[in-house]
Amino acid sequence: MRCTPAKLQTQRGVTLIELVTVMSVTSIIILGLAFSAVSILGFYQDDWVLQDIRQYALASIDYIADQIEDARSISWDQGNGVLTLIYDHTSNATSIQYTSTDGFFRGVLPMLDFMDFPREGQYRMTGQRIVELEDFSCKPKYLAEPDDSQQRTSKVDKAVFYIDMTFVLITNYPQFGEYREYVRFRRKVFAPRLL
Numbered sequence: 001m002r003c004t005p006a007k008l009q010t011q012r013g014v015t016l017i018e019l020v021t022v023m024s025v026t027s028i029i030i031l032g033l034a035f036s037a038v039s040i041l042g043f044y045q046d047d048w049v050l051q052d053i054r055q056y057a058l059a060s061i062d063y064i065a066d067q068i069e070d071a072r073s074i075s076w077d078q079g080n081g082v083l084t085l086i087y088d089h090t091s092n093a094t095s096i097q098y099t100s101t102d103g104f105f106r107g108v109l110p111m112l113d114f115m116d117f118p119r120e121g122q123y124r125m126t127g128q129r130i131v132e133l134e135d136f137s138c139k140p141k142y143l144a145e146p147d148d149s150q151q152r153t154s155k156v157d158k159a160v161f162y163i164d165m166t167f168v169l170i171t172n173y174p175q176f177g178e179y180r181e182y183v184r185f186r187r188k189v190f191a192p193r194l195l
Helices: 016-070 155-159
Strands: 073-077 082-086 093-099 103-106 129-140 160-173 177-190
Touching: 016 082, 016 093, 016 103, 016 129, 016 160, 016 177, 073 129, 093 129, 103 129, 129 155, 155 160
Parallel strands: none
Antiparallel strands: 073 082, 082 093, 093 103, 129 160, 160 177
């Protein structure tokens, strides 16, 4: 004779294995989202600082270009990083120089009176991001673009200048260490008063 159960009983709810599996998958997803959010926030902060660098660099290039266009004599001392501009025959001169941590100066005063060097500001308080002006040069075209086939020293080539700036953004990531991002700017300027 066969014995059959009268009624099968089903249990509602989840087993312990199902609960642990759901918790494991959920925590992996949450950790992934958290790491993604931290990375996105870090890139956003870097981009914010890079935008400040761009604004400072473009304002500086505009100022220097305007000064070059008005100058009657221009000299560049590469060793000291000093650009000397003479405006008239009475030797009314201005010198533009730079330091890596403070940016550009006109004489002893900051070159731009409406904008500071982006060393300090949002996302730079704790030393996590450091901004430096690594290099600056202002060379005539014939020195900036040397041509071996012929020495171009015409008056026009001597009146065209290249302004070059290189900024570096140093970001200190706790997990990865130091990361350097270089931002270069270049402008060609014509100085009509040198002709």
